Amino acid sequence: MVPPPPQEPHPSGDERFALLDKSLRKARYRQDQLIEVLHAAQEVFGYLADDVLLYVAQALRLPRSRVYGVATFYHLFTREPMGEHICSVCTGTACFVKGADAIVDAMVSEYGIQPGETTEDGTLTLTTTRCIGSCSLAPVTVVDDDVRGHLTAEEALQMVVDRLAAAQDAASEQPVEVS
C-alpha cells in the first residue's frame, strides 16, 4: 500500500483541508477510493476547485489528469461553486410524463437561469436530476433537503420563493456572528 503522505496544516491555513485529510485517512489513501474522496471533498468545500483536485492527486499519488478526468466525468461532481440554495427538478420518465418540463420552464423564466446555472447573486442554483426514485409522487422537486411531490409549476415555484424568503428573514433577524 502507498505510504500516507506527511500530515501538516495546509499552507493556506484553510482548516477545511483537515476535514479532507480525515476522509483521506478513512480511505486509507487507496487510489481506488478516489470517487469516495471526491464526494467527501465536495461535501466539505461545496465544489471541486483546482487546488482541491491537486491536493487530492498528491495525497493519493495519482496523476493530476486522472483526478481531473474523474471529477469531470461524473455528473454529481461540480467544478463551480453552487448557490446557497439548490433547486433540483426531477426530469425522470414519470416526472416527464406528469409535466416536469413546465416546472423547469417556470424556474427558468422566474430566475433567468438555465439548469446547471446559478443566479448572479449566488443565492440559487437550478439543476435537473434524472430520477430520484420517488416516481409515485411525480412530478417531484427538491429544494435543499425538502423533497415534495405532486406539484404544479406554480406550487414548485412557490416552494423556492418561500425558501428564499425564509432564508432572508432568518438572515435579517439573526445577524451572523462574526468570529
Place this chain on the structure above:
Amino acid sequence: MAAPIDLDDVVRFEREERARFVRRALVCTSTACVTAGALPVRDRLTAALDEAERTDIGVVSTGCPGLCSRGPLVRVEDRAEQTTIYTHVDTEGAGAIADEHLLGGQPTDGATTMPPDLPFFARQERVVLETAGRIDPERLEDYVGEGGYHALAKVITLMEPAEVVDAITRSGLRGRGGAGYPTGRKWALLAEAEADTKYVVANGDEGDPGAYMDRTIMDSDPHRVIEGLAIAAYATGATKGFVYVRAEYPLAIERMERAIRAAKRAKLIGRNVLGSSFAFDLDVRVGAGAFVCGEETALMASIEGRRGLPVLRPPYPTEKGLWGQPTMINNVETLANVPAIIARGPDWFASLGTESSPGTKVFALAGSVADTGLIEVPMGISLREIVFDMAGGIPNGRTFKAAQTGGPSGGCIPAQYLDTPVDYEHLRDLGSMMGSGGLVVMDDSVSMPEVARFYLAFCRDESCGKCVPCRVGTEKMHAFLDRICEGTGRRRDLQHLESLARTVRATSLCGLGQSAPNPVFSTLEHFRDEYEALLVDLEEPDAGNRSEEVAHEPA
C-alpha cells in the same frame, strides 16, 4: 473474539418478543413515504405510546410495502392476525390512530383505510419483497426472525459450492437487470475461473429513470442482498464483494452500510463466517451520477476509482474483471432471489412464472395509473392485469395509450398488445425489453415522438463519449427528433433518423449506445402516424388520406 450469531436463538427471541406486543403499528419509512411525511407520523405514534406508558404496543419503522401513491402508510397489526392499513396518514390522523386503535383497540373511524383484498396486493406473489414493509430494515434481528440468513447457514454447513451453483442453475433464475442471462451459467463461469482473488458485485446502479426496484430492495431489506451476495461468493469461491449503489439513493447507501456493519458483527460476513473457514469481505461503493456505470465493464472501472468507461467484451468480467481478476456482477434483484431459492428449493422457484422465465419480477409502476408503486408479480402475467386490475386503470377519464418498459433502452407497448404475457421473450418480440422493471404508463395525452425525444436526450446526456456512434449519433438523432417535434421536420429527416438509428444500434461499443435507438424504433413501429403528422412536406396534407399515402412510399 465474539462468537458468531446463533440464528435459531435469535428466531426464538424474536418470536417471544413479538408475542409480548398486543398490537404493533408498522410505519413505512422508505423514500416515498418519508417524502410524504412519514417521520412525524411515526414520532406522533411513539409519543402517544410513551405518554400512555404502554410498552406492550410497538411502533416499528419498516421498509416499503409498495403502495407509494397512498403514503404515508401505517399498518396496524392486532394480535389476532388482524391487520388494518391506514393510508394518507398525517400527524393528526396518527393521533387518532394512536388513541383509538393502538390504545383503544378499535379501528379508527373515518380514517382512510385500504381494503385487505385490494387487488394491488392480493394479486402479488412476493418472493424478493417477502419481508419488505414488514420488518425494520435497520435491525438484523428482524430479518433473521423472518428466516433470514438461514439459507447462508444452510449452504455453508450442508452444501458443497458446486451444489449451490447447480441449485441456482436448476431454478432457472435469470438476470433481473434486463438482459435475462441465466444466473446459474454466470455463477458456473466464475466458479470455474482460477485465480487467487475473485470478486462478486451487486449492481445497484439503477439508472433507468422511472425505476426504483433496487432502491426499494436495498432500503427496505438490505440483509437479503447481503445474504444473496454471500451465498454467491461461497458458491463461486469469491472472497471479496462490493455493493455498487448510485449516489442518488442516500437512504439505500446508509442502510446498506449499516446492514453490512451489523452482519460483520454477527459474523455473517467477514473472516470465518458462522465459525466456518469461509471468508467474505464486503463493502459499499458509491457512484457519482453516471448512467453508463450500470454497464458492467463501466461499473468495474468506477469501483476501481476511474472514469466509468465501458470496454469491449470479451474478455468477460468472469475471465478478467476488477483489477484483472475474475469478477461476477449480478443485479440487486437477482441476488435478492437467491436466499429464497436455497431455502425453498429450486423446484419451487421453477414452478413460479413461466417455463422460460421462472420466478417473479418486481415492477415500478409509474405514470398515468390510479395507484403507483412497487409490485411483485409472477412472470407471464399480462400487462392488462397489471395496469387495469392491479393499478386501477387510467385516471381522469383518459385512455391507455402505451406502456414503456425497459427505460431508455426499452420500448413502448401499445394497447393492442395489452394481453401479451410479460416475460423476457415476449417483450423482446414486441421490440421492447424487460429491462430492470420500470413500467411507465402513458395515457392518450402523451405524444410518442416527444417520448422518443425525451429518451434520446437522456442517452445523449449520458453517453460517456468513448465511441463515436453513440457520442455523435445520439446527438444527431436528438437533433432530428427536435426538428420533427417542433414541427419543422421533413420527410428526409425521418429517413435520416431511421438510418442513423440502425447505424448507432449496430456499431456502438456498449449496451447504452446499442440500445439508445430502441425508443425510436419502437415508437416508429407502433405510432408512425404521429411522426408523419408532424412532418411539413407531405404531398397530401389531408389527415384522412395520410396512412394511404405512406403505404405507397418506397421503403
